[in-house]
Amino acid sequence: MKISQKLSQAHNGSNPPPATFSFEFFVPKTSQGVQNLYDRMDRMYDLNPIFIDITWNAGGRSSSLTNEMVYTSQSTLGLETCMHLTCTNMKVELIDEALEKAYKSGCQNILALRGDPPLDGSESTGDFKYAKDLIQYIRKKYGDHFNIGVAGYPEGHPEEEDELKTLNYLKEKCDAGADFIITQMFYDVDNFINWCSKLNKIGVDIPIIPGIMPISTYAAFIRRAKWSEIAIPQHFLDALDPIKDDDFLVREKGTELVSEMCTKLLQSGYINHLHFYTMNLEKATVMILEKLNLIEAIKSHDLVGGSELPWRKSLHPERSKESIRPIFWQHRKYSYISRTATWDEFPNGRWGDSRSPAFGDIDLCASELLRQSPKKALELWGLPQSLKELSGLVVDYLKGDLKSLPWSDGPVGDDTKVIVDNLIDLNKHGFFTMNSQPALNAIKSSEKVFGWGPKNGYVYQKQYLEFFCHKDVVSKLLNSVEAFNKSQGDTTSSVISYYAVDKSGNLISNCRDDDINAVTWGVFPGEEILQPTIVEKTSFLAWKDEVYRLLSEWSKVLSSNLVDADPSKVGGFVELMDKLGDEFVLCNLVNNDFVEGNSTLFNLIKDLHVQELA
Incomplete structure (x- = not known):
């Protein structure tokens, strides 16, 4: 304007x-x-x-x-x-x-x-x-x-x-x-x-x-x-x-x-x-x-907090109709905008019309993926040598002591505070969280932390968890999810839906290929229901490529540029990144029962009795 x-x-x-x-x-x-x-x-x-x-x-x-x-x-x-x-x-x-x-x-x-x-x-x-x-x-x-x-x-x-x-x-x-x-x-x-x-x-x-x-x-x-x-x-x-x-x-x-x-x-x-x-x-x-x-x-007189959507809208005129984004990029808007810059249209209803040409190969340079110089990356995150040290970085971030992570461009949001203790516990047990959101049921759009959209509306969210999980634990977790779904009695749909994919692209899911799951939505006077944040297969696989590439670039950028660093420390860090890429699976869980609250997903993982990282 x-x-x-x-x-x-x-x-x-x-x-x-x-x-x-x-x-x-x-x-x-x-x-x-x-x-x-x-x-x-x-x-x-x-x-x-x-x-x-x-x-x-x-x-x-x-x-x-x-x-x-x-x-x-x-x-x-x-x-x-x-x-x-x-x-x-x-x-x-x-x-x-x-x-x-x-x-x-x-x-x-x-x-x-x-x-x-x-x-x-x-x-x-x-x-x-x-x-x-x-x-x-x-x-x-x-x-x-x-x-x-x-x-x-x-x-x-x-x-x-x-x-x-x-x-x-x-x-x-x-x-x-x-x-x-x-x-x-x-x-x-x-x-x-x-x-x-x-x-x-x-x-x-x-x-x-x-x-x-x-x-x-x-x-x-x-x-x-x-x-x-x-x-x-x-x-x-x-x-x-x-x-x-x-x-x-x-x-x-x-x-x-x-x-x-x-x-x-x-x-x-x-x-x-x-x-x-x-x-x-x-x-x-x-x-x-x-x-x-x-x-x-x-602030805009007809919007709460000046926020039209729960994610920040681009002011580029060609993106004016964009109203839906995958949740995976909620903390990586730079790479999302770069990857979708050549789209000739943007989703303004169902996601399907724009998803097939949406995500091609990643052609971003390393600096655009990592978004930190080697010196700054070392200053922020050091050279973690073990899964426990990596867990410590994520925990520091969740506590607000660290302002960014390689996969999160900015500090943790206030909306995470309601589940932060559970997230910290997950990371201490080797579930390295990437994205999350708590469940919300009919929160007023004027609410300071969670509200968005026009006045006098209500917003809703399904609980979402995304994390790296060791491949030996994934099958146990997914079996527990399936057992829980069966216990709910409805065999036609899953209360908890999931995607799990490794670096090579091997995907396990209980969702159909064309499923598009709205995990955030809002109801406002005189308007259609807005569903601005989704989970679906095509974009999740594209996000998988970016995340594993990000780990690789983090390792490569530091190992190639830290000439004064202890070689053994650099070597230990490279081995850790290789281990994360080769042995860990990227998973996400959605609890479609948004009324239930935020305990179900965390309890399912706790019931696996995975030992705390030593």
Whole structure:
């Protein structure tokens, strides 16, 4: 959606309008930096920003990386994204390529900038001299598809001393087709409000979005102010100078100062949206939002928690009808989006119409599967030498002491807390859990942890367990499941359904090939029943390929890159991964009696009396 539309929706209907916010991120210099930033952006999604923007780095790999990051944030992370685009030293062919990639990724927002002039003082070699030329070109080629933002300079532009000329240049950009203004950073709030008044007087009536720079350290605060040639109010210096050597106190006092500045902006009558220059950091921005009581930011008026579905929907327009996903990828959205990026349609009812061409060979590179550099993987997970040590990693993750696992990109969710003790017990007995969800029966869609979808609805879940199980235990487990099903008296359907498959693809199941089992669904006023999460054979076999490949890549990436590691430790880790791949079977269980609760599946496994890992 266009930023101007999102702002209008968020701010109409109440007086005074609620405050909203957005974040800016820049393109990191390393691949691991990019991955870490994706993780940070993913966490900051939960703060509910109206949009994010990603800076443009002209030339070479950096330029294409901007487009890649826009695609990922828009399609995979589900963040409304604005792409910076500069025209200095940019031939029209490069601009066309960038705009076409943005268009295809579903991005509808561009921040059109001139960019910094050449450092040697020479003239730009680009085909456009000014930002207004770039705006006119975008409008001519794409019409109203893109919402276009422009830069504003509340304290004047360093290349133009005449304030009136600077204001008129901004007016020209607005007249050329700009939809909103994002300003340079500043700390002098009185000057900013006066500047807004001057813009109003010359007929600028599009949204003005102030650029807010949090204060994290004194040195960075001074350096950025000097670089941007902005004034620092005396009361900022008086408050920060005495504590400048204590980063903790500087951040605390800086949060207070910037929050006071933001409060004054929001009370001015000109501003109802704040744009934070995060510098790819998190804490300082979050502290300001907490101080302003904006952490519970604007959410869609007809959705609970802004969540249309229990998984995060892609904002790519070609995925707009997607309403169903296999549960196996609930913690691996990056690989799921990558694997389905070439689909020409997405399931919007029964899964069957799209499952046959859905999953081909895995063509993701190792880094996309593991999503961590060798150094980071070693730091997170070490080199487990035994099944017990591997169990310890999963247990630490379930307790919240570890923020990710190779097969889980983010921290364990709050929804797992109701079954976490049982999951920990399973892992201590050699059942390495991959995915799970508790049973739910008619939980209100407004419930904070489990709720999703429109208001005044009810959501349901079947209990689901997915784990690695040693091949010697699988037959005992499945025999117990079948005995339990027979004890329930209904021979036409299974209370507990299952799939079990080894690395070679040998599959055992009590489900038919065409069974599609909805394990999450919701009932809402005036709508058909939504069934957004499923279990079925084709996608489970594709998931099996990914999981076993992931174990192999984890082993390969570390063993090939840890030149300083103890060879015996590396060897022991490789042997463990080989053992897991060769001797363990990937299983899932669904208790279709969602009313029963969460004890049946765990009790069946406990009744096997498998010894705790030694």
